Amino acid sequence: MTVAKPLPHDAAARHVDGSARYVDDIPVPAGTLHLCFGCARISRGRVTAVDLGPVRAAEGVIAVLTADDLPFDNDVAPVAHDEPLLSDGTVHYAGQPLFLVVAESHLQARRAARRAEISYEEETPILTVEQALAADSRFEEGPRVYGRGDVEAALATAPLVTEGEIEIGGQEHFYLEGQAALALPQEGGDMIVHASSQHPTEIQHKVADALGLPMHAVRVEVRRMGGGFGGKESQGNALAVACAVAARATGRPCKMRYDRDDDFTITGKRHPFVIRYRAGHDAEGRLLAVDFRQFAVCGWSQDLSLAVADRAMLHADNAYWIPTVRIESHRLKTNHQSHTAFRGFGGPQGMVGIERVLDHVAHRVGRDPAEVRRLNYYAEAEEGALSAPLGGSAASPPEDISAKKKDLQERRVTPYGQVVEDFILGGMTERLLETSGYHVRRARVAEWNARNEVIKRGLAFTPVKFGISFTLTHLNQAGALVHVYQDGSVALNHGGTEMGQGLFQKVAQVAAQVFGLPMAAVRITATDTAKVPNTSATAASSGSDLNGMAVRLACEEIAGRMAAFLAERHQAKPTEVRFRESRVEVGAESYSFAEAAKACWMGRVSLSATGYYRTPDISWDRIRGEGRPFFYFAYGAVVSEVAVDTLTGEYRILRADILHDAGSSLNPAIDRGQVEGGYVQGAGWLTTEELVWDDAGRLRTHAPSTYKIPAASDAPEVFEVNFWQAENRAETIHRSKAVGEPPLMLGISVLMALSDAVAACGPGYPALDAPATPERVLAAIRRVRGAA
């Protein structure tokens, strides 16, 4: 078995010794030119006068391009065709590219770009939720609304109604490798592009449109990214298109990479949200109705904002059954960078909303928040087959069983109509609360807080239920191309991209498993639009699910052909042919895999195949908010403990206990890395990572000197990560589960633990906004004390 083994990442050694090649490491041909954008310095208005003379005169400058110089389509938007590569004269945000400098060196291009003299007619930018609502500045005609039942009526009759609002900040992706692209012009106008991109097909598409070429004339290759996190789903388009256009204009290879400040300033981030809530509940904390209003700050262009905001709505329930619910989502158009995909894709913001509600409700009714959370869970999935009779005591009368069954079925239905068939958080929670010593520690924290005035501790349990599949149903497909060579070595290719998450390793393990080969016999090659066409972005946690399946199908196709050929030669049945331990066994005969491959080649058997997979059983109507958008759900549970200094608001994460559901993990070592990294990244989002735009709309935090991401030393000292060892009930690749995004939302427990610690300071509810910087924590401490 090569699957399920904790093998190291295929490039781990190369990451460490520096030989892993990124776009900027690719040796370039002589004469390669380097690009830099000249960017707007205001956030809204019009360009009234441009003098690019000093730019053109600068040392090393070969060309300066403006929107007028673009030969074909001036657009780099992923969806809506609303994002010009270079401004047409209107400025939508501070940092928007206005012109493109092509120079002999990277530094020359940067120096020259600053020499432009540009005058503007400034307009008042739209920078806040209130300003956007007042101006009705939004995407789509009005808010989207999903839900069920009459929320106003349910709130009116609820014993208690708890209301509030939470501000949730955005997040910079801070991939270690910044955005980068390299375009190599070919004969006949064709173009080869190397990009640091999660979406090679989209790069191919946008470059083709920009060059007025069919897609077959553009080939995009992505070996790896130094981190993506969603920030390279659409944000790499501008660099790739710029390189291609400049390469076409000059006939020379063109390369572009953003310096970190430019990367911060130009590219979009996680959407900041404001979420308002009114929750009707009983004295036990049982939710009866919730009314959410989600305000997503989308920035200047649509980008992926509709899908992001949809997913926020689809995770407004998280793990909880809300009988009557209304989710109203506003997608606000503002003069910021165009906010984009970021690990979780809106899901985390929606989930913070409901977790905040549960925290607030538990505080209101004076119960342990973990208990209130469990009280509101969806109904647990039945053991074994889903069609098995539902539980109930044998002594109960039949009508009672059927009533219970109906009740249980009702408790499985999400606000968007999908039935949660695989809910396992009840069992996971039970286990985690026990292994983490939650109840004992809850008592100890209370004791500590009673004794200590200055340092208060906080403890929080939060669950994660995250829907797996692209909500745009047609994206749930993948292709693969597998070759077996006559020496028995295997090369494989698929549409997924490697961004450090270990996709290539996992998929190679799947292939090695089919052929019974050791890992060394399998070579996974750079993602290439010429090998596998029409791919989806490596996103939505779907990389292994989709591409692993496509690769397995391709491998099985070849193995099947080999088996049929060898079976015929030995008067055996193809099903009796075994591929194991680098050998192929046919009855009493045994070949090395290389001998078998050579024999098949000599016997004129094709040893190359494509594989294609599409996720079954999904359908979704995003306007009505109904259907089955997700193939299955991935789950996680976490207990975090923090200590807060009540004099300054400083805090530390003391301990985290995580129980995560990766199904039957394809590679537990890689999955552990995803879980640990996700937790830390999620905690960073909600604590130290603060984006600050000034009143003029300029991003003031645009470097690591002002924007603080967590470092290794910020991870909790006690960090227990365990996996819930159970197969995925859905038929996924080796019954594994997607693990890219879900763990990020484990970080929400840190915000809730901070809330718990602050709540120990006084009678009020902390109502902590995110990121919960020390200053905000201190303000919350004053609020809860002031409530006395």
Added chain:
Amino acid sequence: MYAFDFVRPKSLNEAVEALQPEEAMALGGGQTLIPTLKQRLASPSKLVSLKGVEEIRGICRDDQGRVCIGGGTTHAEVAAGVPEYPALAALAANIGDPAVRNRGTIGGSLANNDPSACYPAAALASGATIVTNTREIAADDYFEGMFMTALEEGEIITEVRFPVPQAANYQKFEQPASRFALVGVFVAKFEDGVRVAVTGASEEGVFRWTEAEEALSSNFSPDAVQGLSVPAEGMIGDLHGSPEYRAHLVGVMTRRAVAAAG
């Protein structure tokens, strides 16, 4: 960065000579000046590196028991070289990161007087004497506001003389990304009284918190300053913290420093 000439004199006299032109600037470790040049916020005609001037490097003690640190001495050298003044050593050991500490110098830091720098708090709280190529300046007369000092054009800090207090401590609330002091408080207890200097907080740069000094001089305990606070007015407000938060932290850091000094 704009173009400039670069010289590296071997002696103090040569350095003073080289700094004669009005547009010349002295370069210590360059941890502030080089980034400033990169941002084009300064345009000297000539940079005079003091790295080659051996006579202003090193640490010794004078007859009065003062720790005398050459202006060209790096933070790392101070961190390792003043065992009799642990609070000062600890301050030096916690400036920036190792790269900064191996390049940056005490003279450079004091000459620049960044409002968030650590050394000005130590010099002012210790009642240090700043010695230049022409004179001696008491710390109380030296700091004249954010980035402003009593130094004349071309004047070079050759030495800083620190009286060693009976007890002292420096507490820094770091801005987590840059690790500059959002607020730093240096408390030093001498036989004749307590001095408290605050950096990072005020728009006027480092300052002495006299109210706290008086309270601590009669009772050197955190309780003595429990009820005291500095007004938020005049404190720095920026993307990392409001004036109110900084004013609040001054009180907390002072109490922490007193508690830690013992």
